[in-house]
Amino acid sequence: MSSRESWAYLNRVVEGPSRPLQALLTAGRGADEIAHGVRTRASWLGDLAGQTASRYDWERAEEDLAIAESASARLVTPEDDEWPADELAQSFGFAATGRSDHLRSYQSDAVEPHALWVRGAPLSGAVAQSVAVVGTRAVTRYGVEATRQIVSGLAAHQWTVVSGGALGIDTAAHEAALSAGGRTVAIAACGIDRAYPARNATLLDRIADQGCVVTEYPPGVPPQRHRFLTRNRLVAALTRGTIIVEAAWRSGALNTLSWAEGLGRITMAVPGPITGSGSLGCHERIRAGRAQLITGADDVRALLGAAGAMDVGEQYELAFAATPVQGLSRNELRVYDACAADGVTAQDVAAAAGLPLPLTVHLLMDLVNRGLITREGTAWSRREE
């Protein structure tokens, strides 16, 4: 039996994330050895014995690999070049440090996937420069527009947009990336041969063409609540940061953001109108200091450390440069305001500005040098802005 079949067997009988399986792999045992141990109920299985007690006789590796192949998918394991080793090592390495208070409730699940089913482009290349964009299914028009705005900017700078393939914001994110000709990756909570939600079947095909569809679950596995939560950890783990757009108070997107936090990734949230409840979760995370407020793709790039990225603040500083008058000090403004367009004496300016004459004359001359005031004899005039 090939190693790939051992990985497929383990993927079927051990539903990830599994800390006992991870421990055995880390200890240096190979997939073949562990698979054999599970089948024969070896003494060294530890907690993996219990985890596989009700499934160890499910011999479906060959069948699962065949189903995947017929769905144009493949099983990717740590032995493959396209395994996203760096991303996973970084995320779960951080989690292992226990530095994150927010990870406690997820601690038992903060474990690497052991194998992934992939349809489309090589996985490691697809996620090498990627960011997650997730949000509510109950999307508003604002949420869709905000998502499009951010995603198209990210796609234009060769960022892969990763999401969960769900309706609402996830769909908007995938579609915006596709429209912009960018790469996008969907991480599913069900078997690679299933299209969930069914309405997104065509979208998932397009994603596989311009990126890839990924899942931790073997063929045929239905999407269930606990799998969405586990899937969310992969969305966060494979990306440099997670952005939430429109997450209401108990949105599942907040779970993904918590994963990103716990895995040491950058957490970002897009604000929205306070007149609706659609962005409540985003606002709460910003307020609590658990997510950075972002307003555009350049903010995101700057936070993720992209070379040459300029944050939105710097951009707007350039776009909305102060006019010369806006740059004046208060005393300069007093003098400037006290000048009429048709010429007044320095004495009049001093009186109107309430400043001593010598200071007034000094400021007037300075403003002449800066081209804001003109002088003809004793008449000082303001140049219209």
Added chain:
Amino acid sequence: MSSRESWAYLNRVVEGPSRPLQALLTAGRGADEIAHGVRTRASWLGDLAGQTASRYDWERAEEDLAIAESASARLVTPEDDEWPADELAQSFGFAATGRSDHLRSYQSDAVEPHALWVRGAPLSGAVAQSVAVVGTRAVTRYGVEATRQIVSGLAAHQWTVVSGGALGIDTAAHEAALSAGGRTVAIAACGIDRAYPARNATLLDRIADQGCVVTEYPPGVPPQRHRFLTRNRLVAALTRGTIIVEAAWRSGALNTLSWAEGLGRITMAVPGPITGSGSLGCHERIRAGRAQLITGADDVRALLGAAGAMDVGEQYELAFAATPVQGLSRNELRVYDACAADGVTAQDVAAAAGLPLPLTVHLLMDLVNRGLITREGTAWSRREE
């Protein structure tokens, strides 16, 4: 000559804020004495000599007081009961500590007003429990709605809303307070006898009826740029905190917020859509940690330390309580999801959930106790949510 006339004289010949005048008052000299000193160019005037050099012969106290009276206004000085001594002492006391990095550019203007012209209710009572709400003149429908939502909630809890009487957000704030039957205060950048902007003349009358209109400038003084900036310091100084709603990149409202920061008051910003540029300034201040993100009146009350105020987070936690299923751990969810509505055996549940049978039975029984699963003989069924 009465003391009030001395204050009126000083208010006319010394345009506030004046640090030299403040120094003389702090040193214990009275208004009469200082007024006499200015008129006679006394040797002890210090820098006030220069500040009054071009205006000291403006003898308009009687006339100014008469104009104010005919405009149903009065001059309020530190000698009056309605002088907002506590607010001013707290704000400028903080500024004097120099603890604020952000005050540096305003340092020279961080000086108390020496007298205020007031039309309407007694000033100190009106601002005793007050918050400033300011924003752009180029308002959007969203900005008006967000302002109304916050202001009506504040008015309902007896908070006075202070603003600048300008078009846009300021107007929306005053109007929302009036509609809610609340108190509101407008701080003007021109003489008390002038209505600026002219379009708001009726609004200013209504404000004087349900609160008051205040200015640092003597009658007839026109609004000018430097006066808006100086006025902003009073908006911030007289209130416990400042909220900006819709402030674009170079909005004057940001100046008021900077004042609040420099004066040690609470700084707050309302987020908005990122698809427009109207809330850019709000977002920038939140992002920079210079303002707290707020989404409603209760947030504001909680930040300002109102007794019994519950922040929006706590409120939504109550309003959107987790369902029992949302409260389940991942293993509980795995078991719950693995149960069908029509009854399955514990063995089947264990296999579907990928959990050991003893743990599965333990969790099933626990879920029965919590009313989420029912048991009939060996058949376990999920109760529909």
